[in-house]
Amino acid sequence: MEWGMVNRLAQLIQPDGHALFLPIDHGYFQGPTRKLEEPGKTIAPLLPYADALFVTRGVLRSSVPPDNSKPVILRVSGGTSVVGGDLANEGITTSMEEAIRLNASAVGTSVFVGSDYEKESLLNLAKLVDDGERYGIPVMAVTAVGKELEKREARYLALACRIAAELGARVVKTYWCEDFERVTGGCPVPVVMAGGPQVDTELEVFEFIHDGIQKGSIGVNLGRNIWQSDFPVAMIKAIRAIVHQNATPKEAQKIYDSEKGSKAKK
Numbered sequence: 001m002e003w004g005m006v007n008r009l010a011q012l013i014q015p016d017g018h019a020l021f022l023p024i025d026h027g028y029f030q031g032p033t034r035k036l037e038e039p040g041k042t043i044a045p046l047l048p049y050a051d052a053l054f055v056t057r058g059v060l061r062s063s064v065p066p067d068n069s070k071p072v073i074l075r076v077s078g079g080t081s082v083v084g085g086d087l088a089n090e091g092i093t094t095s096m097e098e099a100i101r102l103n104a105s106a107v108g109t110s111v112f113v114g115s116d117y118e119k120e121s122l123l124n125l126a127k128l129v130d131d132g133e134r135y136g137i138p139v140m141a142v143t144a145v146g147k148e149l150e151k152r153e154a155r156y157l158a159l160a161c162r163i164a165a166e167l168g169a170r171v172v173k174t175y176w177c178e179d180f181e182r183v184t185g186g187c188p189v190p191v192v193m194a195g196g197p198q199v200d201t202e203l204e205v206f207e208f209i210h211d212g213i214q215k216g217s218i219g220v221n222l223g224r225n226i227w228q229s230d231f232p233v234a235m236i237k238a239i240r241a242i243v244h245q246n247a248t249p250k251e252a253q254k255i256y257d258s259e260k261g262s263k264a265k266k
């Protein structure tokens with residue numbers, strides 16, 4: 001691997017082999033998502049605890065200070081919306097030249113395996129990998145399910161992750177599911193987990209992250225279950241402890257409760 005590619009991957013994946021990416025890209029198809037209405041305000045308190053930020057160029061320019069020292073994974077696919085015809089019908093929205101100009105450490109694009117636009121999204125990924133490899137920019141593939149949340153099960157996710165890796169993604173983002181080892185076991189590149197819509201309790205989040213890491217994931221690319229929490233900093237600190245300090249779900253819950261308590265007293 002070329003020095004630039006190795007260097008960028010090392011910025012994203014920490015020396016312990018694990019990673020906590022903070023995605024705040026949801027507005028690119030959902031508009032002003034709850035608690036992400038003013039992205040700068042969402043990002044600022046969380047950034048110290050993230051290893052990288054997953055963001056579109058519009059939010060990067062408008063809401064992230066350029067002296068920010070955290071690596072950026074640039075969301076470069078889009079062109080659809082929740083009120084449009086089909087979320088899967090994405091194109092590449094941002095050139096590799098622009099990614100380099102913005103000093104991105106990686107770029108990310110969605111693939112919609114099994115959708116009417118499977119081929120287009122997979123060829124978007126393949127072309128992006130060709131462009132990225134030319135300049136030493138890693139590509140993160142996002143195995144997107146659109147509105148079909150029921151697709152988040154091992155057989156489908158293993159298929160989607162493996163295809164993304166075969167097409168050259170350096171990292172694959174997917175969802176946690178039961179039998180998650182089937183997903184990581186069939187994917188020859190690092191896998192990070194998203195959270196999906198906010199779940200009922202913090203402990204559920206801690207448990208699935210812990211389980212996924214035990215089963216081979218390197219960490220998370222987790223958004224709503226952090227920044228839609230009433231105590232987002234407590235949440236990211238607890239998750240960081242699972243990802244980087246091998247904390248158990250119960251230990252993470254203690255961190256969350258204690259951080260939440262000290263915040264509530266202020």
Ligand code: 5RP
Pocket residue numbers: 023024025026054142194195196197221222223224225
């Ligand atoms: C949305 C994305 C997100 O980056 C990904 O889904 C992670 O966020 P969340 O944990 O909120 O699901 O790809 O387009």
